[in-house]
Amino acid sequence: DGGITQSPKYLFRKEGQNVTLSCEQNLNHDAMYWYRQDPGQGLRLIYYSQIVNDFQKGDIAEGYSVSREKKESFPLTVTSAQKNPTAFYLCASSIGARYTDTQYFGPGTRLTVL
Amino acid sequence: KNQVEQSPQSLIILEGKNCTLQCNYTVSPFSNLRWYKQDTGRGPVSLTIMTFSENTKSNGRYTATLDADTKQSSLHITASQLSDSASYICVVDQLIWGAGTKLIIKP
Numbered sequence: 314d315g316g317i318t319q320s321p322k323y324l325f326r327k328e329g330q331n332v333t334l335s336c337e338q339n340l341n342h343d344a345m346y347w348y349r350q351d352p353g354q355g356l357r358l359i360y361y362s363q364i365v366n367d368f369q370k371g372d373i374a375e376g377y378s379v380s381r382e383k384k385e386s387f388p389l390t391v392t393s394a395q396k397n398p399t400a401f402y403l404c405a406s407s408i409g410a411r412y413t414d415t416q417y418f419g420p421g422t423r424l425t426v427l
Numbered sequence: 428k429n430q431v432e433q434s435p436q437s438l439i440i441l442e443g444k445n446c447t448l449q450c451n452y453t454v455s456p457f458s459n460l461r462w463y464k465q466d467t468g469r470g471p472v473s474l475t476i477m478t479f480s481e482n483t484k485s486n487g488r489y490t491a492t493l494d495a496d497t498k499q500s501s502l503h504i505t506a507s508q509l510s511d512s513a514s515y516i517c518v519v520d521q522l523i524w525g526a527g528t529k530l531i532i533k534p
Binding site: 317353354355356357358401403405407412413414415416417418419420421423 | 431436458459461468469470471472473476478516518520521522523524525526527
């Protein structure tokens with residue numbers, strides 16, 4: 314995990330509520346990412362940011378929003394528009410956004426919709 | 428369609444034994460392939476990275492191989508330990524992720 318923290322570890326949400334997942338890194342990395350992991354599937358990219366104040370949609374951005382106001386922080390909001398939000402959410406960072414730049418992951422947040 | 432497929436889905440072996448996990452990909456063009464280890468309920472940790480020109484890369488008891496012609500990679504674990512119990516994920520170009528192989532080491 315080293316250097317990347319995610320909170321909370323477990324999160325429960327009622328249908329219709331927005332929730333925000335926190336991701337902080339102290340590795341001085343420019344790039345940050347949000348992934349969703351479901352059982353039996355590979356990681357799917359939600360959003361990524363190559364630099365402060367800039368971010369791009371990944372493969373499954375619908376129902377999610379992000380901000381990148383500080384280099385260290387990349388919070389993810391799961392909105393009520395996300396139809397199936399129950400999943401394990403992983404935040405990652407890398408020194409840059411090149412294919413060769415290793416991504417370092419946080420410990421994850423498990424979101425459950427009640 | 429760019430895909431990464433891993434086999435087997437799950438594997439149980441006894442402590443001390445060796446095992447090999449497979450990764451087939453259809454990604455083109457291709458720059459690099461990584462193997463990650465993910466403990467249950469934790470984030471993945473990078474084990475190895477290979478570019479298209481490399482055939483093998485070792486990290487302790489982990490050895491990854493790559494055949495760019497057949498688009499296949501394998502991860503060989505030698506003298507398995509209980510701490511090797513985890514999911515092992517293959518990813519191409521840090522973009523196309525496999526579903527992983529769940530490895531269980533039994534004492």
